[in-house]
Amino acid sequence: MSRMLRRLGEGVSNRALVALGLVFAALLLAPLVSNGYVLSVLIIALYYAYAGQAWNVMMGFCGQLSLGHSLYVGVAAYAAAIFFVKWNVPPVIGMFAAIAVAMAFGAVIGFLAFRFSVSGVYFALLTIAFAEFTRIGFDHFTWAGGSGGFFLKVEDRAADLITLRGPPIMFYYVMLALTALAFLFCRMLTQSRVGYYWFAIREDQEAAQALGINVFRYKMLAVIVSSGMTSLAGVFFAFYYNNLFPEQIFSMARSIELILGPIIGGLGTLFGPILGAFVLTVLADLVTEVLVFTGYDIPGVKQVFYGLCLAVVVIWLPLGIWPPLKRRLGLEGRS
Amino acid sequence: MPADLILNVAVGGVLTGLVYGLMALGLSVIFGVVRVVNFAHGEMMTLGMYAAVVLFGSFGLDPLLMLVPVAAALFVIGYILQSTLINPFVNRPEHSQFMLLVAVAMIMVNGLLMAFGPNARNTLVSYALDSYQVGPVIIDAVRLYAALAALAVAVALFAFFKLTPTGKAIRACADNYLGAQVVGLNVKRLYAFTFGVGAACVGAAGCIMVLLIDVTPQIGPAYTLLAFVIVIVGGLGSMPGALLGGILIGLSEALAGLFFVPSAKGMFAFAILVLVLLLRPQGLLGKKA
Structure with a gap:
């Protein structure tokens, strides 16, 4: 355990550690000085930060471009909500079902794609196709509300982490905890053998295979880890917004929103998403x-403004905002 | 279910499918040569559709006759887009190209939304309700004209690539990038030209499509996806494949609408896509890589 902890901080400059601590402290204290509106904006930002981090595992680390991550958000949101509403199972237990369902979807897509060596643009399209297919499926899945939506009862009561019912500030801290844990988890991954295998696959799959890496197994692992992480964003979505519409939650626009953060921030970096x-x-x-x-x-x-910003970043900052900013701030690690 | 009805629906599906095919042809041409996936394809079609709507609404000009000027305008847009924005991205990673085109698509969709508002528009041509009867089959006049126009544009495109020097040069770029540079072709300019041709194709498809469906700014992404599905089913880079894929998807949509519920028709297109990707990844008429 202590070895793992030591490895987490390996190669990180003290300056960077202090900066990270300050950011985390600022986020911890932010609700004290925020009104309801600012808090809601921060919650959404954290939601995208977490989901982006999850997507980044698959694309940023392992180089597999998924444009259908709304699928994992969606099925997990529905799973947790159905367990809670239909069978009275609180999300604290229901989330495991959500994770399992999302991972199963990820595994199926990964298996089909990697077994039949569907890659690049084709792989991206396959992920969109599955998300769209599921969206239309849920539109006609009347038991779960169909296109009319699936709703959770909105209750005004004190924070209850077991059933995930409570005021926005509770959701803020839940999301902050998830984001922080995901950050640490990803750091751990990048420092591990698995992380290095993923980087190798991302850089050159054939070379990685020649070195004896089981490419199929590690790509599968990337999809499953990524979909499992993404599923928690879905559980949060269901209990924060209390309503689910297939049209919204599975749409391609959601998938794209989710990946904008990591791409603009810096693909494959930990702080970028x-x-x-x-x-x-x-x-x-x-x-x-x-x-x-x-x-x-x-x-x-x-x-339109959003599109212009996106174009500007993609054209002039191909690596994203974070890598040049990191250099500017002098936070580069010791190597 | 009476056989007549099924036959009627199937014929309608095939005719619509030809228009889909033309739309997808534009995407196939662009990907086949430039190797960039045009994620703003459906949005470009929407641009063409709005051009047709405006020309029809203000001057009463028939969309099928406006096909040529609208295609020309889209050619210019495509040419400029490739030569200014996309050419520097040709050697960038896929996700980077994807983001750039997503940005372009976002600007197009919402620019149209700003200009025309969210309401559906259409063109009610004088022959909108005419039909022809051939034996047991009743064919809508608009659908027939639309399919014929799509076919005509597709034939013109085939002729362009087979017969003209520019067409041959573009095919040379697609076959061998380095070789094309070695023999002195201006590859970047040809890329711009190709993107223009692809855009013109989808602009023409938009002019035709406006006869068949209502247009709102938001339909773009759905048609981008549909174009992809068709191109991959038919075989990326194969021009007859794009038309065949279009017909297949048009037919599957029409029959799914008849046998199941119309709103589930998209599922069949995606199911076909998944099957093709897994069983014949190069597409029905595509060459093995």
């Missing part, structure tokens, strides 16, 4: 504010 999610969420809200204030808030303006 978190930074990217916060930058995007806060930016989106600032833009809305400005547009409402100046009276230009017609439908579409915000997304």
Whole structure:
């Protein structure tokens, strides 16, 4: 255990550790100075940070581009919500079912894709196809509400972590804990043998295979870990928003929103998904504010602006915001 | 279920499928040559559809006649897009290209939303309700004209690639990038030209499609996906494959709508896609890599 802990900090500069501590402390204390609105924005930012981190395992570490991660969010959200509403099983137990369901979906997609060597663009398309297929399936799955949606009872009561019912501040800390744990978990992965195998596969699959890495097994592992992590975002989504519509939760737009954070922040980095999610969420809200204030808030303006920002980052900062920022701040690790 | 009805629906599906095929043809041409997946394909079609709607609404011009000018306008847009934005991305990783085109698609969809609002538009041409009867089959006039127009554009495209020097040069780029550079072809310019041709194709498809469905700014992504499904089913880079894939998907949608519920028709397209990816990844008419 202590060896693992030591390895977590290996090669990290003291400056970076202090900076990380400060960021975490700021996030811990943020609700004290936030009103309800700011808190809701922060919750969404943390949600995207966590989900982005989960996606990053598959794409950033192992190089498998999934454009269908809304599938894992969706099936997990439905699983946890159905367990709770239909059978009165609280999410503390139901989440294991959600994780299992999402991992099973991930395993099936991974198995089919990797066994039949579907890769690159084709793999990305296969993931979209499965998400869309499931979306239409849930649209016609009347037992779970169909396209009319599936709802959880909204109750106004004190924070209860067992049933995940409570005020927004509880959801904030749940999401913060998940994000922090995911960060540590990913750090652990990147320092482990598995992480190095993934990087090797990402850089050159054939070379990795030639070195004796079981490419199929480790790609499967990446998909399963990633889908399992993503599923918790789904459980959170169900209990935070209390309503699920296949049209929304499984849509391709959701998958794309989810991956914007890590790509803008810095693919394959640990802090990139978190930074990217916060930058995007806060930016989106600032833009809305400005547009409402100046009276230009017609439908579409915000997304056009979003698209322009995305294009600017992709064109001029191909590695994302975090790697150059890290250098600028002098947080590069000792090697 | 009466055989007549099934036959009627099937014929309608095949005719719609030809228009789908033309749309997918544009995507196939772009991917086959530039090797960039155009994630803004459906959005470009929406652009063409709105152009047709505006021309019809303001001047009463028939969308099928406006096909040529709209395709030309889309060609220019495609050419500029490739030569300014996408050419520097040709050698970047796939996810990077994907993000760039997602950004372009986002700007297109929401630009249209700003300009035209969220309401559905259509073109009610004078022959909208006409039909022809051939034996037991009743064919909608619009669907027939749409399919014929799509076929005509597709034939023109085949001729362009087989007969013209530019078409041959583009095929050379697709076959062997390095070789094309060695013999002195301006590959970057040809890429821009190809993207323009692909965009023109999908613009023409938009002009035709506007006869068959209502247009809102939001339909773009769904058609991007549909175009992908078709191209992969038919075989990426294979032009007859794109048409065959289009017909197949059009047919499956029509029959699924008849035998099940219309809203479930998308499932069949995706099921076909998954089967093709697993059993014949190069597509029905694609060459093995």
